Amino acid sequence: MGMVKVLLNGKEVEALEGETILNLARRYGIEIPTLCYYEGFANGSCRICIVEVNGRLIPSCITKVSEGMKIETESTRVTEARKTLLKLLLKNHTHRSKEEQMRCRICEYAVKYGLEPAPIIPSVKVDDTHPAILFNPSACVMCRKCVIACGIDQNNDVIAVIGRGSGTRVGFDLDTPPMGMSSCVSCGACVDACPTGGVNGKGLGTR
Ligand code: SF4
Ligand code: FES
Numbered sequence: 001m002g003m004v005k006v007l008l009n010g011k012e013v014e015a016l017e018g019e020t021i022l023n024l025a026r027r028y029g030i031e032i033p034t035l036c037y038y039e040g041f042a043n044g045s046c047r048i049c050i051v052e053v054n055g056r057l058i059p060s061c062i063t064k065v066s067e068g069m070k071i072e073t074e075s076t077r078v079t080e081a082r083k084t085l086l087k088l089l090l091k092n093h094t095h096r097s098k099e100e101q102m103r104c105r106i107c108e109y110a111v112k113y114g115l116e117p118a119p120i121i122p123s124v125k126v127d128d129t130h131p132a133i134l135f136n137p138s139a140c141v142m143c144r145k146c147v148i149a150c151g152i153d154q155n156n157d158v159i160a161v162i163g164r165g166s167g168t169r170v171g172f173d174l175d176t177p178p179m180g181m182s183s184c185v186s187c188g189a190c191v192d193a194c195p196t197g198g199v200n201g202k203g204l205g206t207r
Contacts, residue, residue, distance in 0.1 A: 006069040021060035021071055022049055030073050033082065033109050035195050036143035037061040041152065046143055048085055048109070052078050083113045093118040093196075094138040096126060100197040106141065129180025132202055133191060140170055140198030146190035158184045170198070 002017040008028060015024045025032050036046040044062035051060045052072040060073070072078060086109055095101040095118055107117035118139075127135040142161070147170065150159040162171035172182035190199045 004065055004067040006065055006067070006071055008071050009073055015065040017065075019065055021051055021053070021058075021063050021065055021069075024065055025051075025060065025071075025073055032060050032073055033105070033112075034061060035105060035141065036145060038145050038148050038193065041148050043144060043148065046085075046141070048082060050078060050081055050085075057081055079113065082109070083115065086110050086113055086115055089141055090115065090118055092138070093141065094124050095120050095197060096122055096124045096136055096139075100136065100139060100200060103197045103200070104139065105195040127179045128202070129178040130182075130184060130186075130202075131180065132186050133179065133184070133188070134200050134202050135170075135172075135179050136198055136200065137169060139196050141196055142168060142170065143195060145193040145195065146170065146199050149189035149193035150187075154187050154189045156183075156185060156187065156189075158182050159190060 003014045004017055005012060006015050008024065009030065013028060022032055022037065032049050032051065034049045036043040037049060042062050044059055047059055049060045050057045052075045054070050057077060086106065089106050090110060093106060095104065098120060101107050101117055101120055104118065110117045124136065124138050144161060147159050147161055151157045158172055160171055160174060162169055162175045172179045172184065188201065191201050
């Protein structure tokens, strides 16, 4: 595999040809926030992983390195853009318990970027019809990682994206039954993949 030279936060480093900026940063111990990133699968929908490359803001998880790139992972523009994105995500984001909130990466990043985490509303409407897994739609940010984990990793295809536009949401078996009556085999891959606590092990202890 060839190498390319890039500037990473002002330091010249060697990158592997074909690797993503996120991968490069991680190899050099630089943390970049991610929500929808799923290893080995180009998702690229949340944009929280943006970095500045030669003056442009681009998502690091789906952008490959190229010779001469000047990459800034924490510039003021990057930080401000991430904050704006988090504020938008937090607008429709609620947790049912402190435990669920503590597992949520959006809330973790919110605190890191000086914002309030999402509110805790115990009465929020959830789907608790499944014996082992609970679905809280108000904690879901439609990152689609559970869909990838269920369909592509496990070949189960129980979870799907349903609807269009602002009505888009996650559903089970094309939305006919609630989760407990679906063909879910309780593999738990969605729980492992979910960055927010949208799908959670019941009792929060199974991950
Ligand atoms: S339930 Fe979790 S993994 Fe699935 S789309 Fe929502 S936030 Fe993403
Ligand atoms: S983590 Fe890169 S676009 Fe979501």
